[in-house]
Amino acid sequence: MLYRKSPLNYIGxxxxxxxxxxxxxxxKINIMYDLxxxxxxxxxxxxxxxxxxxxxNFFVIDIYRAFQxxxxxxxxxxxxxxxxxxxxxxxxxxxxxxFRKHYNSVPVEERNPIELYVLxxxxxxxxxxxNNNREFNNPFGRSRSSxxxxxRENLIHFHSKLTDIHFLSENFHDIDLNFxxxxxxxxxDPPYRITTASYNDGRRGFKGWTLEDxxxxxxxxxxxxxxxxKFALSNVTEHKGDRxxxxxxxxxxYHTHRINYNYNNSNYQAKNTELITREVLITNY
Numbered sequence: 302m303l304y305r306k307s308p309l310n311y312i313g314x315x316x317x318x319x320x321x322x323x324x325x326x327x328x329k330i331n332i333m334y335d336l337x338x339x340x341x342x343x344x345x346x347x348x349x350x351x352x353x354x355x356x357x358n359f360f361v362i363d364i365y366r367a368f369q370x371x372x373x374x375x376x377x378x379x380x381x382x383x384x385x386x387x388x389x390x391x392x393x394x395x396x397x398x399x400f401r402k403h404y405n406s407v408p409v410e411e412r413n414p415i416e417l418y419v420l421x422x423x424x425x426x427x428x429x430x431x432n433n434n435r436e437f438n439n440p441f442g443r444s445r446s447s448x449x450x451x452x453r454e455n456l457i458h459f460h461s462k463l464t465d466i467h468f469l470s471e472n473f474h475d476i477d478l479n480f481x482x483x484x485x486x487x488x489x490d491p492p493y494r495i496t497t498a499s500y501n502d503g504r505r506g507f508k509g510w511t512l513e514d515x516x517x518x519x520x521x522x523x524x525x526x527x528x529x530x531k532f533a534l535s536n537v538t539e540h541k542g543d544r545x546x547x548x549x550x551x552x553x554x555y556h557t558h559r560i561n562y563n564y565n566n567s568n569y570q571a572k573n574t575e576l577i578t579r580e581v582l583i584t585n586y
Contacts, residue, residue: 305345305462307459308418310427323343331349331486332353333486334487336488345463355471360417363417397423397441400419422447487531490535493540535581552581560580
């Protein structure tokens with residue numbers, strides 16, 4: 302199967318792992334719920350009768366909703382128009398700084414999500430970074446970042462997958478999942494507590510992933526199991542000498558599949574176990 306990459310380079314994106322993790326996904330899905338959708342690599346590459354995609358980062362969800370409200374021709378014309386208007390390129394840092402200043406000068410609720418997408422396209426490593434004042438603060442991606450032909454191709458394919466996706470931006474603590482039933486499937490790819498201390502991507506009210514968040518998520522998944530809903534959870538059991546003991550205890554009641562994804566600062570073959578990251582996919586089926 303050919304998997305297509307999201308046009309957003311979102312931290313923790315699952316594109317490179319799709320062949321491994323989706324091998325373990327159910328073959329037939331009625332409702333698919335992507336609880337921590339991020340770049341939407343998973344939910345735009347899966348077949349289901351209905352798809353829900355949630356992420357607490359309302360900036361990125363607003364981009365997806367804006368994409369949905371435009372035809373692909375309108376969207377590409379809007380992007381090209383912004384690039385031309387601000388004279389953006391891989392080497393014009395002054396244009397990027399001026400465009401970023403313009404974006405940040407607009408009240409948050411009035412900002413144009415398409416402008417944010419273009420801003421990200423010319424930023425360092427294509428990343429979402431906001432300060433505590435909700436100002437986009439990622440530096441310029443000199444000689445590397447642009448809305449290039451590959452991103453255009455990815456966006457065209459990605460846009461074609463958005464038609465029937467229901468987008469939400471809620472804290473997972475507040476989401477009501479009681480409507481999910483047998484035949485439905487939830488995928489959870491939360492922040493990994495032992496690999497990430499904090500986020501700087503503008504998440505509303507997000508102060509970092511805690512043990513309490515882990516335990517709440519485990520209970521939520523237990524409830525789904527009792528409802529007859531299939532779920533898959535991506536996480537890591539070990540990272541650079543740290544162990545998620547609570548996860549390792551909880552997962553014993555379900556099925557654990559090893560996903561040996563090689564992080565930049567990790568080495569699965571290293572003899573020094575402090576350098577090992579063990580990523581897993583936990584399923585209840």
